[in-house]
Amino acid sequence: MPEAYIVDAVRSPVGRKKGSLAHLHPADLAAHPIRALMARHDFDSALVEDVVWGCTETIGGQAGDIGRTAWLAAGLAEDVPGVTIDRQCGSAQQAVHFAAQGVMSGTQDIVVAGGSQAMNRIPIMAAMTAGAAYGFESPFTGAKGWDARYGDEEVNQIRSAEMIAEKWQISREEMDAFAFESHRRAQHATEAGWFRNEIVPLEGLDRDETIRPGTTLEGLASLNPVREGGRVTAGNASQNSDCAAALLIVSERAMKEHNLKPRARIHHMSVRADNPVWMLTGPIPATRYAMQKSGMKLSDIDLFECNEAFASVPMAWMKELGIPHEKVNVSGGAIALGHPIGSTGAKLMTTLLNALERTGGRYGLQTMCEGGGQANVTIIERL
Numbered sequence: 001m002p003e004a005y006i007v008d009a010v011r012s013p014v015g016r017k018k019g020s021l022a023h024l025h026p027a028d029l030a031a032h033p034i035r036a037l038m039a040r041h042d043f044d045s046a047l048v049e050d051v052v053w054g055c056t057e058t059i060g061g062q063a064g065d066i067g068r069t070a071w072l073a074a075g076l077a078e079d080v081p082g083v084t085i086d087r088q089c090g091s092a093q094q095a096v097h098f099a100a101q102g103v104m105s106g107t108q109d110i111v112v113a114g115g116s117q118a119m120n121r122i123p124i125m126a127a128m129t130a131g132a133a134y135g136f137e138s139p140f141t142g143a144k145g146w147d148a149r150y151g152d153e154e155v156n157q158i159r160s161a162e163m164i165a166e167k168w169q170i171s172r173e174e175m176d177a178f179a180f181e182s183h184r185r186a187q188h189a190t191e192a193g194w195f196r197n198e199i200v201p202l203e204g205l206d207r208d209e210t211i212r213p214g215t216t217l218e219g220l221a222s223l224n225p226v227r228e229g230g231r232v233t234a235g236n237a238s239q240n241s242d243c244a245a246a247l248l249i250v251s252e253r254a255m256k257e258h259n260l261k262p263r264a265r266i267h268h269m270s271v272r273a274d275n276p277v278w279m280l281t282g283p284i285p286a287t288r289y290a291m292q293k294s295g296m297k298l299s300d301i302d303l304f305e306c307n308e309a310f311a312s313v314p315m316a317w318m319k320e321l322g323i324p325h326e327k328v329n330v331s332g333g334a335i336a337l338g339h340p341i342g343s344t345g346a347k348l349m350t351t352l353l354n355a356l357e358r359t360g361g362r363y364g365l366q367t368m369c370e371g372g373g374q375a376n377v378t379i380i381e382r383l
Helices: 026-039 066-073 091-104 126-133 144-150 157-167 172-191 217-221 252-258 283-294 312-321 344-359
Strands: 005-011 050-054 082-085 110-118 242-250 264-273 303-306 363-370 374-382
Touching: 005 026, 005 252, 005 344, 026 066, 026 110, 026 242, 050 066, 050 091, 066 082, 066 110, 082 091, 091 110, 091 242, 091 264, 091 344, 091 374, 110 344, 157 312, 172 217, 172 312, 242 344, 264 283, 283 312, 283 363, 283 374, 303 312, 303 344, 344 363, 344 374
Parallel strands: 050 082, 050 110, 303 363
Antiparallel strands: 005 242, 005 264, 110 242, 264 374, 363 374
């Protein structure tokens, strides 16, 4: 079977709530890393065979197949198509999977994959909120098949994060300490220049503006829980943010024809799912499945990215699988760096690739919790 290679990966800086990128049209935000990615390589953009793009809440400026509109907004070849993927938080990671699968099938040679989310312009749950305003039904109640299986169970990510903290016996204090470390690592990574090769400045912003250097354990402890009596707070959960990221995925034939140098090889791709009411536990069975399917051991992996949607999610995942925190999210995670939902999968892969290159590691594994109880797992091999 042909191999799929990552030639390059870039991203925008992450804009905070009401921050530097809040005014951008979603298509302009998405176009930014695509334009930068293509500018770094000397071949005709018309040779790209598809743009596979992750995005959720596809209404307003994110509607109309933003994978296509972003490419056009970037000023690139008009005959290149685009498609938009919604696997909730894993949308951009799934976009990379579909792009790589197109190459590995032998039907495509050059594909751009990535994702974007303009959360300031179009907030989380906007599509459901807009639908409710028009009298449309909920996706989680009212369907006979769903109700017969899950009843009227509340499907809510805050509730799921709380359930995980309780089941895996993760205290509020431990979650706050994890959040503090996320900010510390992200600040260190920024000051050390670890993100310099992956961020393409936008609107005068050349670094992620979500990091809070003054974060303290005392400050985190002072925050009220989102739910009365709970452990999840705004401080130990991911931040709403704006970001876009793009990767160039190619075949060996394309590399030779266009003199492209690969940075990594896609070693493994899989996606699994768990109970949708628990919602955020998917990375645990998905990682186990990936190890079994790939024939690898967790000890073979040099670095991990497990999305910090809520502190309890990667903490339970590490606890259940015995993965040391020293190998996980070494540049900080979404608690400090934001979780721009449709973009996060490509953003994390861009960071993971650069981290492997910086440390000399060979294998990196990426996973994240996703709506519906799903989780993608990608293992990349640095070349």
